[in-house]
Amino acid sequence: MREPTPRQGPVPRLFDSLTEDQYGEFRGQGITVKLASGSYLFQQGDPVDRFYAVTRGRLKLFKLNEEGREVIIRYIEPGEITAAITVLKDAVYPVTAEAVGETAVLAWTKTSLSALMRANSDIAIKLLNIAFERLNDIQQRYLELCTEQVDQRIARTLLRLMQGAGKKTDGGIEIDIPLTRQNIADYSGTTLHTVSRTLSAWDKNGWVKSGRRRITITNPHELVMFTEGSAESRFS
Amino acid sequence: MREPTPRQGPVPRLFDSLTEDQYGEFRGQGITVKLASGSYLFQQGDPVDRFYAVTRGRLKLFKLNEEGREVIIRYIEPGEITAAITVLKDAVYPVTAEAVGETAVLAWTKTSLSALMRANSDIAIKLLNIAFERLNDIQQRYLELCTEQVDQRIARTLLRLMQGAGKKTDGGIEIDIPLTRQNIADYSGTTLHTVSRTLSAWDKNGWVKSGRRRITITNPHELVMFTEGSAESRFS
DNA sequence: CGCTCTATTGATAAACCTCAAATACAGTGG
DNA sequence: CCACTGTATTTGAGGTTTATCAATAGAGCG
Numbered sequence: 001m002r003e004p005t006p007r008q009g010p011v012p013r014l015f016d017s018l019t020e021d022q023y024g025e026f027r028g029q030g031i032t033v034k035l036a037s038g039s040y041l042f043q044q045g046d047p048v049d050r051f052y053a054v055t056r057g058r059l060k061l062f063k064l065n066e067e068g069r070e071v072i073i074r075y076i077e078p079g080e081i082t083a084a085i086t087v088l089k090d091a092v093y094p095v096t097a098e099a100v101g102e103t104a105v106l107a108w109t110k111t112s113l114s115a116l117m118r119a120n121s122d123i124a125i126k127l128l129n130i131a132f133e134r135l136n137d138i139q140q141r142y143l144e145l146c147t148e149q150v151d152q153r154i155a156r157t158l159l160r161l162m163q164g165a166g167k168k169t170d171g172g173i174e175i176d177i178p179l180t181r182q183n184i185a186d187y188s189g190t191t192l193h194t195v196s197r198t199l200s201a202w203d204k205n206g207w208v209k210s211g212r213r214r215i216t217i218t219n220p221h222e223l224v225m226f227t228e229g230s231a232e233s234r235f236s
Numbered sequence: 237m238r239e240p241t242p243r244q245g246p247v248p249r250l251f252d253s254l255t256e257d258q259y260g261e262f263r264g265q266g267i268t269v270k271l272a273s274g275s276y277l278f279q280q281g282d283p284v285d286r287f288y289a290v291t292r293g294r295l296k297l298f299k300l301n302e303e304g305r306e307v308i309i310r311y312i313e314p315g316e317i318t319a320a321i322t323v324l325k326d327a328v329y330p331v332t333a334e335a336v337g338e339t340a341v342l343a344w345t346k347t348s349l350s351a352l353m354r355a356n357s358d359i360a361i362k363l364l365n366i367a368f369e370r371l372n373d374i375q376q377r378y379l380e381l382c383t384e385q386v387d388q389r390i391a392r393t394l395l396r397l398m399q400g401a402g403k404k405t406d407g408g409i410e411i412d413i414p415l416t417r418q419n420i421a422d423y424s425g426t427t428l429h430t431v432s433r434t435l436s437a438w439d440k441n442g443w444v445k446s447g448r449r450r451i452t453i454t455n456p457h458e459l460v461m462f463t464e465g466s467a468e469s470r471f472s
Numbered sequence: 473c474g475c476t477c478t479a480t481t482g483a484t485a486a487a488c489c490t491c492a493a494a495t496a497c498a499g500t501g502g
Numbered sequence: 503c504c505a506c507t508g509t510a511t512t513t514g515a516g517g518t519t520t521a522t523c524a525a526t527a528g529a530g531c532g
Contacts, residue, residue, distance in 0.1 A: 385520090429521075430520065430521075
């Protein structure tokens, strides 16, 4: 009995505990927003007003420092949510959300989510779970940034992107996001030049194939070995 | 009408929404654990079984990488909680918690916290708030680690420690935690040598006074300016 | 007073960034 | 189909930051 609105994407994991009726009703309260590639859903410093679930495309969440350098916090894939802090308090978004490719999101107001939380206590638990997962992820990456060399971090970045947006092709697993060298640098904590050099080396190695805004991981296993292997197996 | 158990420290902010009776009852279900300085409350990889609030002293939360390098995630001060993920699922601790100085914590079981959450729905909200705060904090530090130079990060580390554990003295604000240069390095993402050199310079500057395991910030204002000032005002 | 842990400081080296220039690529409009 | 344009990528050279290595000095403790 879902489908009071036409199906527009995966059901966000947040709503796993809802019945189809409950989800249908809640979904009906949300507004679909279509975003052109590169447009901002919200920006760092804006007052928080909505809570979002991505249904198509993806969002890049990033922070800018004072000098305008961009650091990518994470990509929000279809079925994932963002800006959940909306429910809790008046705040400002701590990050900017930019659409990567043609993207659609569902947007709900503060009040609508609060009502849902009151009606279904599992939602708060689920939100808490998601928050802890993200805390874990960023803490792990913080560790890596502190202790690992740049090529190891780039390898990890590719594997993470593969995890979230990998598409099996005959040549390997393609990362289904148009990514520039700069984007990968912003995700790995380095510069586009270093990323370019590293990918070139791995291209020759046969670990990845990459072109303009396109990366295919041809040998995920070696890449994993490289992230684990503590520096002895640096490529020659 | 609190005090079914003797008062042993501040009421954790998590419990703000409880009445004194409710808090008293819940507190009665917790067990006080005393920790000698340097002992571990739990370790990275242990199965999660308890949820804790610090009542005296403090906990250092850190992660170790494969080579044994330590990275400090945060300090848990009296009145703060940790290991809240306990309530949610079977997991392993993603960090190690070590007592810094003589430390006391209250420990509750999974079931006891779950019961409280069912009885008082504000607890889940409060937990969510705390999780978001910590997410924010680590994301901000992740940004800083990506974009700032080491002396700027050390300055920020000192200011953060001052915020959490600063004690006004006649000479300035003393950080009331015994910290080695290595500790500060582990919190700033650098080495003890670099920290030592930097603190020496700032000692000559008159910004801080530091000795063995002891740091006093004599000029917080200049230190703040330094974190904001984008590199032009590097000390001579 | 010797032992251990911590801190300081210098010298050296490595990793990586910055700057610069050339090249490749994908559209676009003629 | 092709030249044109803007963006993305590659690659080299050189410099800076910061880690590493090594040696010494100081502080606290039994």
